[in-house]
Amino acid sequence: MASFLADTDSDDELPVGWEERVTLDGKVFYANHQTKSTQWTHPKTGKKRVISGELPFGWERSVLPNGDVVFVDHINKKTTYTDPRLAFAVEEKDNVTDIRQRFDSSSTALQVLHGRDLSNKVAVITGANCGIGYETAKAFAFHGVHVIIACRDLDKANDAIKNIVKQRHHAKVQALKCDLSSFKSVKEFVEQFEALNLPIHILVLNAAVFALPHATTEDGIEKTFQVNYLSHFYLVKLLRQTLIKSAPCRVVVVSSESHRFSQVTKENLSSNLLSPPSSRNFSAMMAYNDSKLCNILFSSALSHRLQRYGVTCNAVHPGNMISTSLSRNWWLYRLAFALVRPFTKSVEQGAATSVYCATAVELDDVTGLYFNNCLQTSPSKAAQDIELSELLWILSDKMIENALQERSLLP
Missing domain, CATH: 2.20.70.10 (Ubiquitin Ligase Nedd4; Chain: W;)
Structure with missing residues (x-):
């Protein structure tokens, strides 16, 4: 790439x-x-x-x-x-990946959408009650998109909606509960959404946790991995037919440049996923890096599976150490994020690449790529490994099926 x-x-x-x-x-x-x-x-x-x-x-x-x-x-x-x-x-492009850069690291989400009317679109965004997800939702809502915020804390989500509507009285935004640390909650979210009888033109997989201590979810899976990646995988699996029926539509997977530091390979992927490290050997930073590599691999595999149906999928890096609530779990990270704040993007700028990949006209048929600063760039070699992405897909399916069987959640 x-x-x-x-x-x-x-x-x-x-x-x-x-x-x-x-x-x-x-x-x-x-x-x-x-x-x-x-x-x-x-x-x-x-x-x-x-x-x-x-x-x-x-x-x-x-x-x-x-x-x-x-x-x-x-x-x-x-x-x-x-x-x-x-x-x-x-x-006009001779090749689908001939993409001329129109925006850069200083661009904001609202600048990307300047002059656009998206009033016929419906978007679902995970984790949009604050930070980059909130700015993404706000930019969409300001330009006519009917936005569904998928969030585990409905009180915070409704506060975010009030702020958006206060600035744009015509904004169409609503919240549905979706706790990504629970497959049961993800399934319930999909059922609630499908009851609305709405299409999905834009799906932004934005929610993430960072620097969590070792913990397992009610599904028996390491929490960072499930929240950042595996529940998003499950969400898309459940929404697959809705996405196809809504085509053309776009899926945007929020990853991170930290994926480059992941040590996941084809040789150790199976053992890492099926037998995650114990609390004694756990590294919160490495867990985050691994989940973000999985995001890109998932985006690539999904693009291969859904492109023929008119569904595109691209992964994005929003920016380095942006001042959001992501660092809230450890005082040392909060201090580090505060110190670099003058030198990093604002949350408005951090949302720009997600918004760009979700709406840019020149990306109508572009899929399976990785974007940073509203420009296609090359991810790590591991992220470009098709065999690794397919192996991850198979293992992800297996992990979800095993977890649902153990909790008797399969139909």
Whole structure:
């Protein structure tokens, strides 16, 4: 997986006498007023561009009596001949992974969605009551998405919803209980969601714990591993048919650059998962690293399985040591996170890559990749190991089945 360098902004500037226009079917063309000619390719870059998607919120296309097409901005009470979606035109790609970088580490989630109208979308986000998940939910809700917050603490989730609605009275946000340390709770969440008869256009697997002491869940599984990875795996398994019926839709798996420090291999994966370390040999940091590698491997395996149904899946790194409640479990980590706070991303910036992968037009058919700072990049070699991802999938299925059988939760 190679990363792609962005063109400079100056490359997009048209020479004097040129104008950018768009056809009714979304193709961008260029008019030269000096020679009275038009062409499909940009006069400087030589590339073709297209627009797609709905008009921004508040805009309407209208045809005048003389046949001219105009665009009416009902919010600002103005009319123009220029399609406002030209601001979000993307280059036609020779290859699906030809992705031009439009945003970077300084971009926020709201900047990524500037001018977008997503009022026909439904999103489910785990762990969205605070931090990066909250900013992701807020950005979606501000742009018309019907957001479902999947959270174990409904009081905190409802407080988050109140904050969003206070800023945007039209926001559609609701919370459903989902405790990722319990397969039973995950199943109950899916049943509650399915009772709403809603599609899922965006699924963001965001929830995570960090630096937990050694503990096992009611399902008999090490807690960090289950919350960060295995319950998300189970959630997607239960929602599989809903995702397929909702296609095109996107799954975004929030991972971390710390996946590069995982020591999981094909040789030790089975023993690590089926026989996790005892409390004496447990490393909270390594457990986190391993879970984040599993997130990327899962994203890759899921993309192979669902791509043909119109479901894409990409993994993301939100940023390093962002000031959220993630570090709450040990005072030393809280101190470290506080010390680096001036040098790291804000939570608004941390949510940008998740939002970008969930909504960017240029990623319509892009799947199975890893993104950092809104740009495709290469994960570790282990994360790119297809055999390892398939082995993880098989073992994950086995672990869930064993846990459900032991607790008599299988139908």
